[in-house]
Amino acid sequence: MEDMSNLTDGDTSFLVDEILHSIFFMGKITYLSFSPEDIFHGDEKFLDYMREMYPRPFDLYSSQIPNRSPFSCVLDMVVRLSGPQEKASSQNNLQEIQNKLRELISKLKQRDNSKMLFSTTLCVSSVSGSSKYYGVSMSTHRKPARQIMVAAGCLSYWDDCVAAAVMSYCPQKRRKSYFDGTFQLPADVRCEAFSIEGQRMMVPCRSCNNLFNLETTETKTNPYGNCAETESLSNLLKKEERVKQQVQRCVSERVNDRERAERDVLKQLKQILKPYSGFTWDNSYYRPLDV
Ligand SMILES: [Zn+2]
Incomplete structure (x- = not known):
């Protein structure tokens, strides 16, 4: 999504933001309860980058x-x-x-x-x-x-x-x-x-x-x-x-x-x-x- 977002004409970063929240929420309600850290496991650099670029999904996936x-x-x-x-x-x-x-x-x-x-x-x-x-x-x-x-x-x-x-x-x-x-x-x-x-x-x-x-x-x-x-x-x-x-x-x-x-x-x-x-x-x- 991040790669595709860079190719669109207008600003589509809100879609990356939205999908992150949706995926984190899905992780939360699966039986094993995956966290964002589990989802990005092995790629901590990318995790940090995403957290910095899109802080709201990280903050709100446990409450919205x-x-x-x-x-x-x-x-x-x-x-x-x-x-x-x-x-x-x-x-x-x-x-x-x-x-x-x-x-x-x-x-x-x-x-x-x-x-x-x-x-x-x-x-x-x-x-x-x-x-x-x-x-x-x-x-x-x-x-x-x-x-x-x-x-x-x-x-x-x-x-x-x-x-x-x-x-x-x-x-x-x-x-x-x-x-x-x-x-x-x-x-x-x-x-x-x-x-x-x-x-x-x-x-x-x-x-x-x-x-x-x-x-x-x-x-x-x-x-x-x-x-x-x-x-x-x-x-x-x-x-x-x-x-x-x-x-x-x-x-x-x-x-x-x-x-x-x-x-x-x-x-x-x-x-x-x-x-x-x-x-x-x-x-x-x-x-x-x-x-
Ligand atoms: Zn039908």
């Missing part, structure tokens, strides 16, 4: 929850490296992004094949003729990391409509009786997912059909919020106002108790964090400076 998983930060960096989103040759752009991610994953795999740090799926969404919005699946397959990151997405990071759709099922995995934030996308929104390593298109899973009405023949239900579609659509809705308004209209007539749904997610999040005595949550989510 990351907004997103590490690979999501990697995706942002790769997208920035591949040039402006509006680039006309968007198909090439997508190919370039996929290739770069695949290259990074194969490097990661040489060191560790635990899937702890990389995503398997990339999703790209767009409204006809508009920018492309990317997303990756959660790079945290295991509980509790995945549950924590989905909760952070719902409560802090994702667009509020996407968060509402996910909370309709989360954390209980079944549809809530008192809250329905699922929605139908306007017909001109395209949302396609690809396997990063296999380079093939992936049909949406049953969960994505339940959340966003994406057409599918698939019967498999991935954990809600885990799919690349979630992040990609969240990025799209944060920027495309007309789509956002249409989606809001679609859910506005329902009687929904959003506060209760959020309380429900927060309650489970606090329960998950309880056994980690080395982590004392200050009730905030980590935001890198300069954003």
Whole structure:
């Protein structure tokens, strides 16, 4: 990330800062509880350099929850490296992004094949003729990391409509009786997912059909919020106002108790964090400076 950051046009050091915090946090909640010192073991010089350049992740990984998983930060960096989103040759752009991610994953795999740090799926969404919005699946397959990151997405990071759709099922995995934030996308929104390593298109899973009405023949239900579609659509809705308004209209007539749904997610999040005595949550989510 540090190397890539030096190649981007604008200042992207905040993404290095964010991924460091996210990785340190992941280390904290794995069973062995890796510290930053363990992670950079054998390269103390680089550790000192990073600590000096990015002190906040070192200070806050034991008290703040990351907004997103590490690979999501990697995706942002790769997208920035591949040039402006509006680039006309968007198909090439997508190919370039996929290739770069695949290259990074194969490097990661040489060191560790635990899937702890990389995503398997990339999703790209767009409204006809508009920018492309990317997303990756959660790079945290295991509980509790995945549950924590989905909760952070719902409560802090994702667009509020996407968060509402996910909370309709989360954390209980079944549809809530008192809250329905699922929605139908306007017909001109395209949302396609690809396997990063296999380079093939992936049909949406049953969960994505339940959340966003994406057409599918698939019967498999991935954990809600885990799919690349979630992040990609969240990025799209944060920027495309007309789509956002249409989606809001679609859910506005329902009687929904959003506060209760959020309380429900927060309650489970606090329960998950309880056994980690080395982590004392200050009730905030980590935001890198300069954003
Ligand atoms: Zn899905």
